[in-house]
Amino acid sequence: MTKTPDNGTQTTQTTQTVEFPVAPSALPPMDDKPNDLIYLGRDPSIMPMDEALEQVFDLYGMPRMGGASGRGWSRIATMQRCLHLYKRRYIDGKRGGPSRALEVGSCFHTMMALYYWAMREPQVCRITPERLRDELLKIGCDVRAVEDSWRLFEAYSNHYPNDYLTPLAEELYASDGDNTCRYDLIARVEPNPFIAPGTWVVEHKSSSRFDMATLEGWKNDGEIIGQIMIYKPAKLTKKYGKLMGVIVNIIGKQKIPKFERVVVPVQKWQATAHKKDLRVWNAIEQMCVATNTWPRSRAHCTTKYGPCEYFDDCAEKFK
Numbered sequence: 001m002t003k004t005p006d007n008g009t010q011t012t013q014t015t016q017t018v019e020f021p022v023a024p025s026a027l028p029p030m031d032d033k034p035n036d037l038i039y040l041g042r043d044p045s046i047m048p049m050d051e052a053l054e055q056v057f058d059l060y061g062m063p064r065m066g067g068a069s070g071r072g073w074s075r076i077a078t079m080q081r082c083l084h085l086y087k088r089r090y091i092d093g094k095r096g097g098p099s100r101a102l103e104v105g106s107c108f109h110t111m112m113a114l115y116y117w118a119m120r121e122p123q124v125c126r127i128t129p130e131r132l133r134d135e136l137l138k139i140g141c142d143v144r145a146v147e148d149s150w151r152l153f154e155a156y157s158n159h160y161p162n163d164y165l166t167p168l169a170e171e172l173y174a175s176d177g178d179n180t181c182r183y184d185l186i187a188r189v190e191p192n193p194f195i196a197p198g199t200w201v202v203e204h205k206s207s208s209r210f211d212m213a214t215l216e217g218w219k220n221d222g223e224i225i226g227q228i229m230i231y232k233p234a235k236l237t238k239k240y241g242k243l244m245g246v247i248v249n250i251i252g253k254q255k256i257p258k259f260e261r262v263v264v265p266v267q268k269w270q271a272t273a274h275k276k277d278l279r280v281w282n283a284i285e286q287m288c289v290a291t292n293t294w295p296r297s298r299a300h301c302t303t304k305y306g307p308c309e310y311f312d313d314c315a316e317k318f319k
Helices: 049-059 071-083 083-091 098-119 128-141 143-159 212-220 224-233 236-240 268-291 313-315
Strands: 038-040 094-095 165-174 180-189 199-209 242-251 259-265
Touching: 038 143, 038 212, 049 128, 071 083, 071 224, 071 268, 098 128, 098 143, 098 165, 098 180, 128 180, 128 268, 143 242, 165 199, 165 224, 165 236, 180 224, 180 236, 180 242, 212 224, 212 242, 212 259, 224 242, 224 259, 224 268, 236 242
Parallel strands: 038 094, 199 242
Antiparallel strands: 165 180, 180 199, 242 259
16 A cells, blocks of 8 residues: 655555464463563562472472462453453563462462362471461561461461361362363362352352452352363263252451352353353454554553552553
8 A cells, every 4th residue: 555645755555464273273272371471670589489389399299289270260360451451461471570468368278279189188298388388487478468368368278177078179170171270179068158158169259358249249250160161071070960059158367257158050151152252352462462552441540449450551651
């Protein structure tokens, strides 16, 4: 195409044609953690929680519990929030270090996994939650993060001393071939006055507030629906039994922690609709990769939690 600028000279501009869809190999790797993560502004004297947890499990010769969930919901949720943010986090791999809340969540989830694993296989699980706490403090983690995690775990174990959850699997990675997830806990619910007996996925969540979003928002949560969607195609029914649904196991961060278990039953139509939605989002990702264009969602530059971590970059041209 020929264009004539104001000075009268002619320049030629070519238009590139892109074919879709692109090959799967062109997509970012299947890892829920951003690639080659560069932690900015991290105190070098404090060991990151993720690194410390790896060291503790290596020390005891045990497989690490937890970790990335592959192409899991956090990637899709970031994409739905802002495609440009998705690129910066997961493709460029540049972001600030994990917040204390994220480190508390990681540590607390590991304590919960060890708690139920020891309940199921006491001869195999050689790390107790208390021992994990002590090792993390010895290694040099953020003391407040470790102690906050321990406070939540201790309150939980005291609140449910005779629990009706019988553990079947902890921190289980699963895939339906296209999507992945990691189940905090798959458990058999024994007869009790609160929740129907049977096989349930149990998703541990900690929260400072017990408002409507915290207590009722899970029925439309992509992570929860995704766990239901993946369960049967991952052939877990044969191993653990027919899935009843997901129990969102909420532990409050208040000075005196509150506890709530929210039930999200299996709805086949919802899982089917979710799978169709994910196909569309994966196609959008392919288009962005092929065109190397990741549009900004300006409506999400600021939220109730403050500005996006790349707010300044999008207000001024970054290199």
